[in-house]
Amino acid sequence: MPDSIKKSLRKYFIMGSQNCTRNPVEILEAAVEAGITAFQFREKGEGSLKGEAKIELGKQLQAVCHKAGIPFIVNDDVELVDLLDADGIHVGQDDQSAQDLRKVFPNKWIGLSVSNANELENSPLAYVDYIGAGPIFHTSTKTDAKAAVGLKWISTLRREFPSLPIVGIGGITTENAASVMEAGADGVSIITAITRAENIERAVKLL
Numbered sequence: 143m144p145d146s147i148k149k150s151l152r153k154y155f156i157m158g159s160q161n162c163t164r165n166p167v168e169i170l171e172a173a174v175e176a177g178i179t180a181f182q183f184r185e186k187g188e189g190s191l192k193g194e195a196k197i198e199l200g201k202q203l204q205a206v207c208h209k210a211g212i213p214f215i216v217n218d219d220v221e222l223v224d225l226l227d228a229d230g231i232h233v234g235q236d237d238q239s240a241q242d243l244r245k246v247f248p249n250k251w252i253g254l255s256v257s258n259a260n261e262l263e264n265s266p267l268a269y270v271d272y273i274g275a276g277p278i279f280h281t282s283t284k285t286d287a288k289a290a291v292g293l294k295w296i297s298t299l300r301r302e303f304p305s306l307p308i309v310g311i312g313g314i315t316t317e318n319a320a321s322v323m324e325a326g327a328d329g330v331s332i333i334t335a336i337t338r339a340e341n342i343e344r345a346v347k348l349l
């Protein structure tokens with residue numbers, strides 16, 4: 143099981159309509175065509191859709207993932223995971239606890255953000271399928287992101303947990319993605335380097 147998750151985390155695209163300057167469905171289709179291996183619907187923050195509009199976009203993006211056979215993960219929103227029967231959920235340290243989520247979703251992927259040793263110590267890793275480690279580099283995409291933790295955080299996690307699926311996130315680009323993998327990550331999570339790419343196919347291939 144961890145091996146198939148690791149494979150799926152390799153090019154993990156995250157996006158919501160607030161990250162897009164054109165149709166999000168077309169952006170996801172282009173990214174899928176170019177070879178992303180998983181997708182997280184993160185409709186959150188300024189300019190994001192709410193209520194029915196969010197659900198409708200989620201359904202459309204999920205259909206693109208289903209057609210391509212890649213996992214469709216929902217960020218934060220437990221009700222939406224349930225409603226759409228998503229493949230998994232990603233939560234942070236201040237969101238619903240992974241332990242509680244595991245009771246509700248015994249067979250779905252649960253991803254948890256872990257940014258430092260203190261969070262790691264307090265994280266219920268037994269209930270988690272993968273860790274999102276970051277922000278590795280500076281990012282302006284998440285307004286409440288912590289200070290960049292650097293590649294060392296990935297190598298520390300990898301040393302302590304040799305078989306745990308780990309994905310790096312935050313400020314990852316076509317130029318620095320290889321360094322994240324070399325530090326020990328199983329994959330890279332990206333928003334801007336894909337949503338704002340002049341050529342999505344080229345960007346995903348370079349990643």
Ligand SMILES: Cc1ncc(COP(=O)(O)OP(=O)(O)O)c(N)n1
Nearest residue numbers: 217218232233234235255274311331
């Ligand atoms: C793969 C991945 N890693 C980390 C995050 C960040 O989650 P969180 O800390 O809950 O912050 P928000 O994304 O909810 O703003 C993520 N979404 N995905």
Ligand SMILES: Cc1nc(C(=O)O)sc1CCOP(=O)(O)O
Nearest residue numbers: 276277281283284312313333334
């Ligand atoms: C959603 C998110 N979570 C982060 C974390 O550190 O937990 S950084 C981040 C934003 C990533 O966007 P970009 O690829 O544009 O830097």
Ligand SMILES: [Mg+2]
Nearest residue numbers: 218233234237
């Ligand atoms: Mg969250």
